[in-house]
Amino acid sequence: MTDMSxxxxxxxxxxxxxxxxxxxxxxxxxxxxxxTLGPMAGLHVFSHAPGLVARCPVCSEVMLRLVRAPDRAWLDLRGATFLQVPMPLDRPGRL
Incomplete structure (x- = not known):
């Protein structure tokens, strides 16, 4: 690999x-x-743990974990291969 800044x-x-x-x-x-491909709103979310656990509605595997503390949050998306987010077209400063 060449030296890139x-x-x-x-x-x-x-x-x-x-x-x-x-x-x-x-x-x-x-x-x-x-x-399975689908909206985040379609996940099955369980709040019985010390945080939120979202599972696939088809195979029940964990796709997302979210744990909050007063001064920080931990987000684990290891169970999802990607997260595609719709972005408004009228936002200034887009990439």
Whole structure:
């Protein structure tokens, strides 16, 4: 690999803040286990754990975990191969 300049992870703050400022219930994801494609709103969410656990509606595998503390949150999306988020076309400063 050739020597390429890079920016540190702080550069992601703006783009990620824009991304997660949208309603994720309309986002589409694919289950890593069975390949089911569907909206986040269609996941089966369980709140009996110390956080939220969202499972695939077809195979019941865990796709998302969200745990909150007073000063931080942990988001685990290992069970999803991707998260496709619809973005409004009229937002200034888009990539």
């Amino acid at each position: 890079y920016l540190d992870g702080n550069m992601l703050d703006g783009p990620l803040r824009e991304l997660f400022a949208v309603d994720l219930s309309a986002a589409t994801s694919r289950c890593q286990s069975c390949g």
